[in-house]
Structures are given as C-alpha cells and as structure tokens.
Amino acid sequence: MAEFRSRVEAFLGARYPRRHETLRHGQGDDSLVGAAFRDSDDEAGDLRRARAYQRELFDAGLAWLSGPVEYGGAGLGAAERQAFAEVVRRYDVPDVNGLLVGQQIVAPAVLAHGSADQRARLLPALWSGELVGCQLFSEPDAGSDLASLRTRARQVDGGWRVDGQKVWSSGAHLAHVGELLARTSPDPASRSRGLTMFLLDMESPGVTVRPLRQMTGTAHFCEVFLDDVFVPDDAVLGEVGGGWAVANVSLSSERDNFGDESANLFIRLLDRLLLLGQEVGAAEDPDFRDRLADGYVRHVVNQVLPASLETATPEVATAGTSLVKLFATDADRRLVQLALDVLGPALVADTGAWGTYAWSRVLLGVHATRIAGGTDEIQRNILAERALGLPREPRPVREDRRR
Amino acid sequence: MTILAPTEEQEALRATLRSFFAERWPEEELRAAAGSAHGHDPRLWKAMAEDLGLHGLAIPEDLGGGGFTYPDLLVVFEEMGRALVAGPFFTSVAMASTLLLALPDRDAQERLLPGIAAGERIATVAAVETPTSWDAVRIAAEATGTGATRTVTGEKLFVLDAEVADVLLVLVRTEHGTGVAEVGTAAPGVRVEPMATVDPTRRQARVVFESAPATLLAPDHDATPAVRRMCDLAGVALAAEQVGGAQRVLDMATAYAKTREQFGRPIGGFQAVKHLLADQLVSVESARAALGYAAAATVTGAGLPVAASVAQALCSEAFSAAAETNIHVHGGIGFTWEHQAHLYYRRAVSSEVLLGRPRDHRARIAAHLLAPSEIP
Numbered sequence: 001m002a003e004f005r006s007r008v009e010a011f012l013g014a015r016y017p018r019r020h021e022t023l024r025h026g027q028g029d030d031s032l033v034g035a036a037f038r039d040s041d042d043e044a045g046d047l048r049r050a051r052a053y054q055r056e057l058f059d060a061g062l063a064w065l066s067g068p069v070e071y072g073g074a075g076l077g078a079a080e081r082q083a084f085a086e087v088v089r090r091y092d093v094p095d096v097n098g099l100l101v102g103q104q105i106v107a108p109a110v111l112a113h114g115s116a117d118q119r120a121r122l123l124p125a126l127w128s129g130e131l132v133g134c135q136l137f138s139e140p141d142a143g144s145d146l147a148s149l150r151t152r153a154r155q156v157d158g159g160w161r162v163d164g165q166k167v168w169s170s171g172a173h174l175a176h177v178g179e180l181l182a183r184t185s186p187d188p189a190s191r192s193r194g195l196t197m198f199l200l201d202m203e204s205p206g207v208t209v210r211p212l213r214q215m216t217g218t219a220h221f222c223e224v225f226l227d228d229v230f231v232p233d234d235a236v237l238g239e240v241g242g243g244w245a246v247a248n249v250s251l252s253s254e255r256d257n258f259g260d261e262s263a264n265l266f267i268r269l270l271d272r273l274l275l276l277g278q279e280v281g282a283a284e285d286p287d288f289r290d291r292l293a294d295g296y297v298r299h300v301v302n303q304v305l306p307a308s309l310e311t312a313t314p315e316v317a318t319a320g321t322s323l324v325k326l327f328a329t330d331a332d333r334r335l336v337q338l339a340l341d342v343l344g345p346a347l348v349a350d351t352g353a354w355g356t357y358a359w360s361r362v363l364l365g366v367h368a369t370r371i372a373g374g375t376d377e378i379q380r381n382i383l384a385e386r387a388l389g390l391p392r393e394p395r396p397v398r399e400d401r402r403r
Numbered sequence: 404m405t406i407l408a409p410t411e412e413q414e415a416l417r418a419t420l421r422s423f424f425a426e427r428w429p430e431e432e433l434r435a436a437a438g439s440a441h442g443h444d445p446r447l448w449k450a451m452a453e454d455l456g457l458h459g460l461a462i463p464e465d466l467g468g469g470g471f472t473y474p475d476l477l478v479v480f481e482e483m484g485r486a487l488v489a490g491p492f493f494t495s496v497a498m499a500s501t502l503l504l505a506l507p508d509r510d511a512q513e514r515l516l517p518g519i520a521a522g523e524r525i526a527t528v529a530a531v532e533t534p535t536s537w538d539a540v541r542i543a544a545e546a547t548g549t550g551a552t553r554t555v556t557g558e559k560l561f562v563l564d565a566e567v568a569d570v571l572l573v574l575v576r577t578e579h580g581t582g583v584a585e586v587g588t589a590a591p592g593v594r595v596e597p598m599a600t601v602d603p604t605r606r607q608a609r610v611v612f613e614s615a616p617a618t619l620l621a622p623d624h625d626a627t628p629a630v631r632r633m634c635d636l637a638g639v640a641l642a643a644e645q646v647g648g649a650q651r652v653l654d655m656a657t658a659y660a661k662t663r664e665q666f667g668r669p670i671g672g673f674q675a676v677k678h679l680l681a682d683q684l685v686s687v688e689s690a691r692a693a694l695g696y697a698a699a700a701t702v703t704g705a706g707l708p709v710a711a712s713v714a715q716a717l718c719s720e721a722f723s724a725a726a727e728t729n730i731h732v733h734g735g736i737g738f739t740w741e742h743q744a745h746l747y748y749r750r751a752v753s754s755e756v757l758l759g760r761p762r763d764h765r766a767r768i769a770a771h772l773l774a775p776s777e778i779p
Contacts, residue, residue: 082405086404277773278773283773289765289766289769290762290765290769292769292772292773293716293764293765293766293767293768294716296768296769296772297693297713297717297765300404300696300713301693301696301717303404304405304406304692304693304695304696305688305689307405307406307408308406308688308691308695309688309692310408311408311409311695312688312691326681326682326685327685327689330685377674377678380677380681380682381674381677381678381681383684383685384677384678384680387681387684388671388677388680388681390657390660390661390672390677390680391661391669391671391672393674
C-alpha cells in the first residue's frame with residue numbers, strides 16, 4: 001500500500017500543486033464554485049480540463065482503481081481506492097465533476113448488466129474521459145416515485161421508438177451517452193416491472209436537450225425531450241422489463257460515491273473556512289472555534305464512515321450508502337451555516353474582499369445535495385425499512401384496483 | 404485516515420461477553436446494584452475477573468495482566484456499555500491502570516497492577532477540583548514532604564466509585580508540576596463523602612484529604628504527560644461504552660416501534676417515527692466510525708489526542724440523543740421508573756460530561772486546527 005501511495009504521490013506531484021501550497025487567503029482565484037455542488041460558470045472549460053486529466057489518469061492505470069482489468073480498470077481493491085482518495089485530496093487537481101455521472105452512475109450499471117460488447121465499448125471510454133455520460137431517470141411527474149415514470153418505448157423493427165420527457169439530468173447538454181429508463185410495458189400499473197433501461201446515443205435524431213437555470217444562476221442540469229427517438233436493440237441494457245434492477249445499481253452507486261465526492265468538497269470548504277476565520281478575526285470566537293471543530297469531526301467521519309459501515313450488520317451495510325449521504329448532507333449544511341454566521345452581511349452583498357462573497361454560491365448550491373440522488377426523506381425511508389426493519393411505506397393504490 | 408476493523412478474535416470476545424452479561428447481568432441484577440448502597444456488584448466483579456480476566460486484559464503479562472491490546476479492551480467497554488454494567492470497572496481499568504502504565508514508576512506498577520488485574524484491588528483517580536472544568540492540570544491539592552514520602556491536603560470532586568475503592572491516585576501539585584500520589588482510602592486523614600448522582604450505576608464522591616499519608620509516584624517527574632495519556636485513552640474507552648449504550652437504546656426503541664400499535668398499525672410505520680429512528684441510526688453509526696478511528700490511533704499513537712476528542716465529542720452526543728429518543732419513542736412507558744430507558748439516559752448524560760463536555764473536546768480540536776498546519 002505504501003508503494004501504491006508513493007506511485008500516486010509521484011503521479012500527482014509531477015503535475016499539480018499541493019492543495020496546502022496554493023492555499024493562502026487573498027491569493028489566487030477565490031471562487032468556491034468549481035467543486036461546489038455541481039455548479040460552475042465554465043462547464044465546457046471544466047469538462048475539457050477534466051477529460052485531459054482523466055486521460056492521463058487512465059493511461060497511468062489510476063482512473064478506475066477497482067475496475068476489472070479487461071475493461072480498463074486497475075483490478076485493485078477498496079484499500080487502494082481509499083488511499084487514492086486521501087492522496088488526491090491533498091492536490092489541486094482539475095475538477096472531474098462533469099465525468100462523475102458517467103463513471104459513477106452509468107458505468108456501474110453497464111458493468112453489472114451490460115453485454116460483453118457494451119462493456120468493452122463503454123467502460124474504457126467512460127473511464128478515460130473519452131465519453132461523457134448522463135442519467136435520464138427523473139421526469140416532471142416521477143421524482144421520488146421513480147417507478148411511476150411515463151416515458152414510453154414501443155418496440156419496432158430492429159429496436160425501439162421512445163417518446164417522453166426527462167428532467168434534472170446533470171450535464172446532459174455535454175453528454176454523449178444517456179442511461180435512459182423507459183416504460184416498455186403498455187400497462188401503466190405494471191410500475192417497476194414494466195421498465196427497461198437503454199443506452200441512448202445523445203446525438204440521436206429526436207433528442208432535444210434544454211439546460212435549466214438552477215437557483216444558483218448557472219445552468220447545469222437539463223430537460224431532455226425525446227420525440228420518436230429510435231434506439232436499436234443492442235442498446236438495451238440488461239433485460240427488457242428488467243430496468244428497475246439496472247436503475248438500482250446506478251442509484252446505489254451514485255449514493256455510494258457521493259461520500260467520496262462530498263468528502264473532497266468538504267475538506268476544501270473547511271480549509272477555506274479556517275482561513276476565513278483567521279482573516280476576519282473569528283479565530284478567538286468560542287462559537288466559531290466550537291463549530292469549526294465540529295466541522296473537523298464531521299470531516300473525519302466523512303472519510304472513515306464507509307469503511308466502518310462495511311463492518312456493520314448486513315442490514316445496515318446494505319443501506320450504508322443512504323447513511324453516508326444523510327451524514328454528509330447534514331455536515332455540508334452545518335458548515336455553510338457557519339460561513340454565513342462568520343461573514344454576516346458580507347456573504348449576501350459583495351464587499352469586494354477576497355473569499356467572502358464567493359460563499360454565496362455555496363450557500364445557494366448546498367440545497368441540491370439534499371434532493372439529488374434521492375431526497376433526505378427517501379434515504380431515511382431506506383434506512384428505516386432496510387437497516388432497521390421497520391414497516392414499509394404503504395403501497396401505492398393501483399389504477400386498476402381504484403377503478 | 405483509517406479505522407480499525409474488528410478482528411476475528413475480537414468478534415469472538417464480543418460474543419462471549421454478550422452471552423456472559425446476558426446470563427450474569429439480567430435486569431434484576433442491574434436494578435439491585437443501582438439501588439444498592441455503592442452501585443457495585445461484587446459477585447459479578449469476581450466473575451468478570453476470575454472467569455474472563457477482563458480487568459487485566461490490556462495490562463502486560465509481567466504485571467499480572469493478559470497482555471492483550473487496547474482495542475481488545477475497547478470491545479469489553481462497548482459490551483459493558485451495552486449491558487449497562489454498574490461498578491468501578493471503568494475507573495479502575497480505563498483510568499487508574501492506564502495512569503499507572505503511563506507513569507515512569509516500575510515499583511508502583513509492580514505493587515498495584517497485579518492486584519487491579521486480578522480484580523482484588525480497586526483503584527480510582529481523584530483529579531478534578533472545580534465543578535466547571537475537567538482540566539486536570541489545574542490542581543490545588545498539595546503533597547508536602549520530599550521524595551516519595553508525602554502527605555496530601557486538598558479536596559477532590561466527582562471521584563468515581565471512591566466508596567468501593569481501595570486505592571486513590573490523587574493528582575497533586577509538586578515541585579515538578581503535577582504529581583500522582585497513591586493514598587489508601589482507609590488511610591487517616593481521608594474522608595469519602597458520597598455525592599448524590601443522576602447515574603446510579605456509576606457513583607461519585609467528594610474526597611477530602613487532611614495531611615493524609617501518601618506515596619508520590621515517579622517522584623522526580625512531572626506527571627502531566629501521563630495524565631494526558633490517561634485522559635485520551637480513557638476517553639476512547641468511554642466512547643466505546645457510549646457506542647455500546649447508544650446501540651442498545653436504538654435497538655430497544657426500534658423493537659418497540661415494531662410492536663406498539665396505534666391507529667391500527669405499528670408506530671414504526673409512521674414516517675414521523677421512522678425518520679426519528681433513521682436519524683439516530685446515522686448518529687450511532689457515525690459515532691461507531693469515530694470510535695474505530697480513535698481505536699486505530701490508540702495503536703499507532705499518531706494524533707491520539709485529537710482522535711480521542713473527535714470520538715468523545717461525537718459519541719457523547721450520539722448516546723445522549725439516542726437515549727433521549729428511546730424515552731420519547733416509548734411514550735408514557737418510557738417515562739416510568741420500571742422501564743430501563745431512564746437508566747440508560749442517566750448513564751448517557753453522566754458520561755457526556757465525565758471526561759469533558761463535547762464542547763471541551765471541540766475546543767481541544769480547534770486549538771489543534773488553528774495552530775499552523777495542514778488539516779490532515
């Protein structure tokens with residue numbers, strides 16, 4: 001493991017400055033949006049830099065650490081993954097946010113349910129940054145209740161014709177491939193049993209992507225309109241009618257990786273808050289000190305909680321990703337609230353001072369984390385039902401029975 | 404940052420302890436001890452020592468112990484916290500033994516540790532003098548005399564289980580700074596005055612010393628580093644107890660929510676209750692993670708003071724919150740004397756402030772963070 005660590009150190013050290021070296025109050029770009037909750041002013045530029053960095057990682061065998069070697073992975077274990085996360089956290093590397101949906105949501109589903117051809121075609125491409133992925137799950141009327149989605153895929157000669165509308169698809173306007181969940185059973189009451197997953201070429205005729213402006217002011221997630229879009233048979237991911245199982249691989253992996261992503265962001269915010277406190281004279285304020293230390297406690301837990309949960313009871317371990325996400329979203333909000341209390345009016349009106357008004361974007365952006373990838377309330381239901389074994393939510397009344 | 408995952412031996416030890424306490428420490432025994440004069444059950448104490456060798460588990464073999472690791476001992480504290488075992492085990496093992504092991508005084512170790520390891524001698528630590536802080540370094544008690552032969556004068560508060568202890572390790576002021584004086588509880592000039600305590604399973608006392616004869620341990624040294632080490636290691640042991648207790652009350656509340664019915668269905672089916680319990684699960688598992696992190700630090704020694712405070716801050720709050728939720732989920736039954744919920748709550752709040760409040764631990768962490776260095 002020490003050897004692996006030094007390999008990572010050597011790779012990163014030759015290319016990027018250490019986070020600590022670049023961190024001086026008043027020096028450099030004070031923006032906090034780069035990594036802040038998938039919110040950037042220059043997404044295309046960020047993505048270009050991310051893809052170049054990802055290519056280098058891939059060529060060095062450091063991109064997909066736990067992935068199988070035949071699909072471009074490094075065939076290593078969780079320990080290496082954690083070691084890499086710890087080391088990379090110390091360097092100022094390009095923000096890879098734009099690639100995460102493809103790698104952490106689409107790729108795991110392809111690995112688990114894809115054909116040999118789909119795996120060979122997509123996995124190395126997603127992990128080298130050659131292809132950018134997006135997720136096409138949610139719809140205007142199907143959010144937390146995903147199984148009620150209405151996008152229809154009709155079987156035609158050689159494939160399927162898809163009609164419908166998707167929403168909240170992060171980075172869909174920059175993506176090459178979309179993981180599309182659609183209803184293939186004509187019976188709307190079939191719910192999760194009537195769904196099929198497709199790998200949609202985002203260049204297909206009939207696909208219209210419209211970025212939505214989010215409350216931070218930037219446009220990162222999208223509406224996607226599907227108008228009689230043809231999808232060939234070999235683009236079905238998993239079984240026809242087996243889309244729900246595929247979606248669950250993606251959703252669970254999204255939550256799972258949320259921990260790493262969130263821990264990366266959290267340490268950067270904590271760093272900056274520490275500097276800020278010293279700069280504005282809050283370092284001796286007992287309330288600031290108390291809450292900064294609380295932030296540190298949560299930073300520690302962010303990093304060790306996933307490993308700790310692997311040793312928990314099987315029931316708790318199964319729902320571990322929900323637990324990590326709930327812990328992290330709470331920690332994020334506490335830290336942002338501390339920034340607001342430290343800065344006061346300087347967070348809501350720009351005094352021009354370095355590194356102050358920049359927090360406003362984080363304050364606005366933090367709300368996404370409690371919604372994306374399953375709301376906090378959905379995560380609590382998952383924990384209560386799967387980890388604690390409490391009664392399930394009442395089943396929805398089926399249309400046919402209501403009639 | 405890493406955690407210490409439990410070994411197979413530790414899981415086996417855990418299983419042994421779980422069935423041992425289930426058999427030897429049923430609720431009747433717990434209640435009997437809680438209602439007794441000293442909150443101590445000598446029969447259980449003897450069985451713990453003779454059948455399982457728990458007291459000396461982490462004491463080196465040449466000092467009469469089992470020579471196991473501190474993380475092995477943490478499993479014992481977690482299970483004892485779960486079972487809410489009453490008595491002086493925490494103070495005699497996590498505090499007094501740890502302090503003795505940290506002091507450069509081989510004679511004292513050979514004199515005292517074999518008895519503690521065998522459960523034949525109960526030792527406790529008399530440290531705190533003011534009710535507002537757990538700052539062991541600020542000490543007024545004096546040890547007059549020279550070398551090891553001293554007399555102690557002063558007053559200590561919150562001394563754990565002093566009434567059943569044989570030996571007091573008293574923090575005193577000396578010419579080198581802080582010292583540790585060994586004083587017999589039966590020695591002349593020692594007066595133990597029990598304090599009324601919220602937690603009947605862990606008693607506390609005021610101890611007054613009036614020229615009490617004492618042996619100053621490691622008389623040529625400042626004991627401050629040893630005292631700090633005791634605070635850190637005992638803090639991790641307390642965190643283990645708290646995780647055990649927190650898990651137990653969460654289990655209790657969850658089981659009740661599955662069986663108690665209102666409006667024609669189990670109350671655990673209502674989101675108001677489900678989400679309350681889900682939040683406690685997050686809290687308990689994050690406390691367990693912090694404990695695992697601190698347990699790793701007890702082995703490597705790296706960053707132990709901060710890691711111990713991280714664990715204390717989180718585990719204290721997690722146990723108190725879980726104990727409070729347990730009362731609430733049980734409703735009126737949870738507020739009765741007959742239900743165990745209050746016993747765990749009493750332990751939770753008394754533990755929360757035992758070795759420093761969560762905010763005291765965060766103050767230590769802040770001092771570390773605001774010193775110029777990279778956040779690890």
